[in-house]
Amino acid sequence: MTGRPKNFDQQVALQAAMDLFWRRGYAATSLDELLGVMSLSKSSFYAEFKSKDALYLECLKKYQQMIVEHLEQVCLASSSMREFLEAVFEEVIGDTHSGDPKGCLIVNSAVEFGQHKSQFSEQVRCALAAVQAAFEKALRVGARDGRLASADSPKLTAKYLTTCISGIRSMIKGGMTVRDAKSVVLKILDSLEK
Amino acid sequence: MTGRPKNFDQQVALQAAMDLFWRRGYAATSLDELLGVMSLSKSSFYAEFKSKDALYLECLKKYQQMIVEHLEQVCLASSSMREFLEAVFEEVIGDTHSGDPKGCLIVNSAVEFGQHKSQFSEQVRCALAAVQAAFEKALRVGARDGRLASADSPKLTAKYLTTCISGIRSMIKGGMTVRDAKSVVLKILDSLEK
């Protein structure tokens, strides 16, 4: 009744695919490369994930979930708003240390598809909104605890933050140095504290 | 001795190609699509521009030159720093009005190629530096004229500005609304004035 069990972890394979898409983008990633990093045969691939498109959508969703959860986690682990934001930006900057920075999968997708690839761009808008909401939530918690002094509403600050992070991630992908990134981050942090 | 003259303008064709790359990205743009918008036969194309890669490089260079010149022009036409920056950001936001925002070709390229496509990413770094330098120059002029009151150095402010613009352009490509974009822009402008 049960048959032979799968000998691959669907989530592990998904993660591997996500990493590759993350680095190379959708169009520049071939199916063969995907099969390679996923350690899957073509047949198994199409049995599990139905197409390259469907797989990419799954990766986007997984990434969104991953990043939102992670954000909440970092927020809880921080004892001040500044500490939270510094931790977040430190991870962003950490992307420079690899020779080939990955950026943010959501931003990468936003740039790659724009608004003309309906199925993907909708998911991108959703993901961007989710991340922004996560920041907003963190900011509200921070405000309640008196850990943040900002004249702006959490909503606006969250929009501003996601925009800045999207910018830095893109600049780093474009070759910005660690030094420069750090100085800009400081400027951003300062711009938040009135 | 002279032979039949070309009946296409190289710069016009280049501009058309640039527009397409700008919207769709490098990988997602096929040669046939390019030939279409350039109104060129395959043979003429390869005679004039030697390959898709070479053409893209030319487009990047043209874009860089275009944007730097434009920036200088807007700077000269502005009577205050705030006016200059408002004009710049207004153009950025104007990108939302088309159904399919194009973003910034340099940022798009930065995100698409990262640091692993050597020939392109070098040109991208160069272009980013050029834009940043253009902003820095404008800021220095502004500072000399007393048109800008900022505690930060022009260099840092220029880095910050290019990062912010890169962020907004990406967010707009990802579906950010005009309203949201405007509010973030205001926040950015305010963060510059002390």
Add this chain to the structure above:
DNA sequence: TGACTTCTGTACCAAACGGTCCAATAATGA
């Protein structure tokens, strides 16, 4: 006219693309 150059269109190329299908094999539970 004739030399020269560029034009257009088409045929062709090998390679890669995403995707389907199938046969043989292997692991499980009943």
Add this chain to the structure above:
DNA sequence: TCATTATTGGACCGTTTGGTACAGAAGTCA
């Protein structure tokens, strides 16, 4: 053992990819 389910790998599909080669028409100048 037997049915069931997953495994693998390769054959195969039509399409598209970027790029080349060539032939003939057309415009320009001496």
